[in-house]
Amino acid sequence: MVMSFFLxxxxxxxxxxxxxxxxxxxxxxxYALAVxxxxxxxxxxxxxxxxxxxxxxxxxxxxxxxxxxxLSWSVGVDGLSIFFIILTTVLIPFTILSSWYxxxxxxxxxxxxxxxVEFLLIAFFSSLDLVFFYVFFESxxxxxxxxxGVWGSRQRKIHAVYQFFxxxxxxxxVLLVGLFVIxxxxxxxxxxxxxxxxxxxxxxxxLWLAFFLPFAVKVPMVPFHLxxxxxxxxxxxxxxxxxxxxxxxxGTYGFLRFSLPLFPFASxxxxxxxxxxxxxxxxxxxxxxxxxxxxxKIIAYSSVAHMNFLLLGLFSSTIEGVEGSLxxxxxxxxxxxxxxxxxGILYDRYKSRLLFYYGGLxxxxxIWTIFFFVFILANLSFPGTSNFIGELLVLMxxxxxxxxxxxxxxxxxxxxxxxxxxxxxxxxxGHVGSMNYFGDMTRREFFVMFPLFVLVVLLGxxxxxxxxxxxINCYDLVFFGV
Amino acid sequence: xxxxxxxxxxxxxxxxxxxxLFLMFGLFGTRLYTSGFQTLKISVLLARLNVxxxxxxxxxxxxxxxxxxxxxxxxxxxxxxSDFYISVKILLLLIFLLVNIFFVEYYKYELSSFFEYLVxxxxxxxxxLFIISSSSLMxxxxxxxxxxxxxxxxxxxxxxxxFSTEAGLKYFVLGxxxxxxxxxxxxxxxxxxxxxNFDDFTLFSSDFESPGVLLAILFIIAGLFFKIGxxxxxxxxxxVYEGVPTIITAVFSVLPKxxxxxxxxxLFFNVFFFYKDFWFGIFLVCSFLSLVFGSLGALSQLKxxxxxxxxxxxxxxxxxxxxxxxxxxxxxxxxxxxxxxxxVTLNIFGILLNxxxxxxxxxxxxxxxxxxxVRSNFLLALSMALSFFSLAxxxxxxxxxxxxxxxxxxxxxxxxxxxxxxxxxxxxxxxxYVRFIKIMFFDSGFEYKWSLFKPLTKVQSYVIxxxxxxxxxxxxxxxxxxxxxxxxxxxxxxx
Numbered sequence: 001m002v003m004s005f006f007l008x009x010x011x012x013x014x015x016x017x018x019x020x021x022x023x024x025x026x027x028x029x030x031y032a033l034a035v036x037x038x039x040x041x042x043x044x045x046x047x048x049x050x051x052x053x054x055x056x057x058x059x060x061x062x063x064x065x066x067x068x069x070x071l072s073w074s075v076g077v078d079g080l081s082i083f084f085i086i087l088t089t090v091l092i093p094f095t096i097l098s099s100w101y102x103x104x105x106x107x108x109x110x111x112x113x114x115x116x117v118e119f120l121l122i123a124f125f126s127s128l129d130l131v132f133f134y135v136f137f138e139s140x141x142x143x144x145x146x147x148x149g150v151w152g153s154r155q156r157k158i159h160a161v162y163q164f165f166x167x168x169x170x171x172x173x174v175l176l177v178g179l180f181v182i183x184x185x186x187x188x189x190x191x192x193x194x195x196x197x198x199x200x201x202x203x204x205x206x207l208w209l210a211f212f213l214p215f216a217v218k219v220p221m222v223p224f225h226l227x228x229x230x231x232x233x234x235x236x237x238x239x240x241x242x243x244x245x246x247x248x249x250x251g252t253y254g255f256l257r258f259s260l261p262l263f264p265f266a267s268x269x270x271x272x273x274x275x276x277x278x279x280x281x282x283x284x285x286x287x288x289x290x291x292x293x294x295x296x297k298i299i300a301y302s303s304v305a306h307m308n309f310l311l312l313g314l315f316s317s318t319i320e321g322v323e324g325s326l327x328x329x330x331x332x333x334x335x336x337x338x339x340x341x342x343x344g345i346l347y348d349r350y351k352s353r354l355l356f357y358y359g360g361l362x363x364x365x366x367i368w369t370i371f372f373f374v375f376i377l378a379n380l381s382f383p384g385t386s387n388f389i390g391e392l393l394v395l396m397x398x399x400x401x402x403x404x405x406x407x408x409x410x411x412x413x414x415x416x417x418x419x420x421x422x423x424x425x426x427x428x429x430g431h432v433g434s435m436n437y438f439g440d441m442t443r444r445e446f447f448v449m450f451p452l453f454v455l456v457v458l459l460g461x462x463x464x465x466x467x468x469x470x471x472i473n474c475y476d477l478v479f480f481g482v
Numbered sequence: 483x484x485x486x487x488x489x490x491x492x493x494x495x496x497x498x499x500x501x502x503l504f505l506m507f508g509l510f511g512t513r514l515y516t517s518g519f520q521t522l523k524i525s526v527l528l529a530r531l532n533v534x535x536x537x538x539x540x541x542x543x544x545x546x547x548x549x550x551x552x553x554x555x556x557x558x559x560x561x562x563x564s565d566f567y568i569s570v571k572i573l574l575l576l577i578f579l580l581v582n583i584f585f586v587e588y589y590k591y592e593l594s595s596f597f598e599y600l601v602x603x604x605x606x607x608x609x610x611l612f613i614i615s616s617s618s619l620m621x622x623x624x625x626x627x628x629x630x631x632x633x634x635x636x637x638x639x640x641x642x643x644x645f646s647t648e649a650g651l652k653y654f655v656l657g658x659x660x661x662x663x664x665x666x667x668x669x670x671x672x673x674x675x676x677x678x679n680f681d682d683f684t685l686f687s688s689d690f691e692s693p694g695v696l697l698a699i700l701f702i703i704a705g706l707f708f709k710i711g712x713x714x715x716x717x718x719x720x721x722v723y724e725g726v727p728t729i730i731t732a733v734f735s736v737l738p739k740x741x742x743x744x745x746x747x748x749l750f751f752n753v754f755f756f757y758k759d760f761w762f763g764i765f766l767v768c769s770f771l772s773l774v775f776g777s778l779g780a781l782s783q784l785k786x787x788x789x790x791x792x793x794x795x796x797x798x799x800x801x802x803x804x805x806x807x808x809x810x811x812x813x814x815x816x817x818x819x820x821x822x823x824x825x826v827t828l829n830i831f832g833i834l835l836n837x838x839x840x841x842x843x844x845x846x847x848x849x850x851x852x853x854x855x856v857r858s859n860f861l862l863a864l865s866m867a868l869s870f871f872s873l874a875x876x877x878x879x880x881x882x883x884x885x886x887x888x889x890x891x892x893x894x895x896x897x898x899x900x901x902x903x904x905x906x907x908x909x910x911x912x913x914x915y916v917r918f919i920k921i922m923f924f925d926s927g928f929e930y931k932w933s934l935f936k937p938l939t940k941v942q943s944y945v946i947x948x949x950x951x952x953x954x955x956x957x958x959x960x961x962x963x964x965x966x967x968x969x970x971x972x973x974x975x976x977x
Contacts, residue, residue, distance in 0.1 A: 135882070138882075139877045145919075150924065158920060158924055161924070162916070169876075173909060177905070180889065180890055
């Protein structure tokens with residue numbers, strides 16, 4: 001009842017949003033913001049009523065979709081998915097606020113797409129059926145396709161949109177084959193049934209590979225990562241925030257939800273592959289970040305590095321590693337979104353994202369620089385920020401499995417510090433560049449950044465807010481993997 | 483007995499009488515033209531009136547209350563009626579109804595002095611209804627010939643257009659050749675077995691193991707695949723689609739597919755099922771070739787109708803893929819896919835046919851013309867984009883679920899490699915669908931100035947809205963669609 005109320009509320013409010021005439025810009029903005037706040041509040045209710053002592057799916061509901069084929073849409077949340085829903089609902093108000101004035105045309109359509117993305121993401125994270133997981137996984141393509149393509153900044157956006165679209169589509173078509181095989185093996189795609197099914201070892205390996213490709217595209221792991229910097233750079237700020245904050249987590253969430261529990265044999269079989277790919281990705285993307293000239297590309301490549309880093313923990317099959325990587329997903333969602341929002345604020349003022357033109361911002365925008373400093377610190381996982389907890393736990397988990405991999409993965413701490421500090425240094429200090437505008441953050445922008453800042457620091461000091469709720473599910477995943 | 487049989491072809495008889503009436507009415511009307519009346523009004527009026535017999539014959543069809551296992555042989559085993567065929571006929575007439583509604587608006591701008599088009603088309607639909615329920619080679623051939631001859635006439639729609647004449651001539655020459663192949667196949671079959679009736683052949687098919695029957699099947703496949711435009715018999719399709727008047731393109735892309743596919747299903751799932759080892763490979767190769775030619779050919783098209791033509795070839799490839807599997811699952815997947823394909827195609831043609839420039843009533847021809855559509859009527863462009871996403875098979879639109887059940891049936895028959903190939907080409911075909919959406923929404927296109935469009939009439943926009951909503955609603959409530967396909971195919975198999 002709770003989940004269906006939650007989802008129908010979003011749908012109905014989207015319907016109400018469509019009734020507002022498109023010339024009434026203020027009403028559109030206020031309405032969208034109000035809806036996103038109410039949805040955020042509702043998601044907090046979900047968290048409040050969440051029972052952290054049970055393994056069962058909570059708020060479980062089943063909607064009969066096609067009983068003829070044994071397909072039904074089950075929704076529910078557990079410790080693995082609740083925080084992704086909250087992350088989504090936290091970020092959507094910020095995306096709406098950040099595109100308050102920066103979207104110059106077709107505002108109604110833009111806000112509609114944002115709310116639609118919110119609905120699709122919540123439906124994605126709460127659906128407990130493989131078919132619907134797939135449907136929402138892929139239907140997220142349509143709103144983001146339009147978001148990047150219509151409101152993107154340069155002509156390169158078409159290239160970016162194509163890459164984004166076809167990388168994802170190719171990956172998910174392979175997933176579809178795996179889905180068919182699973183459907184014919186179990187006769188159902190409900191996750192409760194799947195968790196109690198044993199797949200033979202050879203089948204596990206094939207299915208794992210079929211699931212691996214779409215998730216690896218989404219994470220993104222290194223040979224499949226080319227779409228990400230392009231899409232991030234060309235998207236409007238809100239699009240980048242959504243991409244970095246939530247959409248990258250679809251892949252890791254998929255690993256967490258399907259690959260690890262369904263195919264435990266294959267997951268341990270492919271650990272060397274994952275470790276090799278991620279460590280190559282770590283070093284390669286961290287080094288690439290140092291050579292970027294576009295601010296958004298710097299953040300994009302650094303998020304590739306972070307996402308690959310957390311995969312190490314996910315496949316370490318230790319409780320520390322898995323919990324740490326889940327925590328790192330959430331905290332990366334906050335930190336990289338914060339960085340993209342900050343870059344967006346700069347872009348609104350100076351209309352450039354090239355590092356070359358920036359310098360001495362501490363003299364022009366002191367408040368902005370403070371926020372930027374905190375988020376850069378979080379990005380290099382400084383103690384006291386949320387990223388630190390995640391990275392520490394991932395390394396702790398990893399060191400129990402593979403010392404060499406830990407050593408190589410720890411390289412990223414140095415490289416991460418290098419590019420973060422380098423970027424901050426170039427932007428904040430030195431000569432004032434060719435900027436002729438001297439306005440610091442406005443009140444609206446401050447209230448976008450401040451809650452994120454509070455969240456990052458809060459989770460850095462009280463990580464138990466998250467851990468206490470995910471503990472039992474991660475424990476189950478690691479020790480009693482079916 | 484004869485009178486009793488006639489009851490079950492009452493809708494067809496009713497349509498024939500009504501079209502004769504309309505023909506006389508139209509001729510009378512054109513006589514009036516010489517004495518001052520406008521023909522324009524006659525054709526539009528006729529198109530409006532024609533809705534009535536279609537609706538009435540749909541009601542007549544609904545009225546046959548067949549139980550799930552009832553069937554009837556009519557007119558000395560020439561026709562066969564059961565619940566499945568009735569529901570296919572209803573579907574066909576519903577599609578014809580929508581096409582007829584397009585005609586109302588179309589006659590105001592083009593072909594206005596040719597009221598015969600609609601009358602002829604009604605005759606073609608009657609012959610299609612007979613094809614659906616036919617159970618003898620004679621009836622099949624005669625009805626297919628009536629349908630083809632009418633289509634040759636329809637293709638030469640604009641007497642003063644070079645494109646149309648060329649298209650009509652090409653269609654006629656190639657179509658006559660294909661009909662010859664079909665006739666040759668039928669006569670070989672008759673010569674080697676002495677049977678024209680489907681049921682008899684089904685009973686005795688295991689007795690005929692001569693290569694002559696196989697040769698006959700080969701020719702029949704060639705003839706029928708030509709009619710639905712499956713590669714390697716697809717060469718006529720892009721030129722004809724492009725050349726003929728747009729409303730006739732809409733007719734070609736939706737109407738003849740249904741009866742011919744049902745006929746193929748009837749022939750190859752029942753009558754020739756004994757020879758499945760023989761035709762399975764041919765079907766598979768044809769489907770593969772359609773996917774290749776359809777998806778690669780469309781990649782560099784600039785004209786909208788040619789793009790649709792190649793996309794139709796690709797979709798026929800998927801349909802033939804399900805036919806080649808020839809299981810119960812593949813048959814309902816086929817019906818579901820057809821249903822979704824019709825809905826989406828009618829939506830696309832509804833937009834294409836009804837959006838006209840304010841100044842001269844011109845329609846949009848090339849892909850880049852649609853830039854101006856997105857500027858002036860955003861919702862129509864969005865509906866078009868949703869249809870194209872649906873054709874590309876992106877969830878949550880209906881096209882995805884149609885493809886989902888289609889591939890499900892193919893995987894169930896353990897044809898993993900085939901599914902892999904089909905996926906590959908669905909990816910390729912997604913490229914040009916997405917390219918079109920990109921052209922519509924993202925290109926700046928300063929050289930294609932914003933133009934004013936004539937406002938859509940209410941009925942036309944209802945049709946577009948209806949088809950777009952069906953496309954969207956599928957993911958929420960798929961039951962009616964799937965159950966229709968499922969129970970129809972159940973009936974097809976059991977009876």
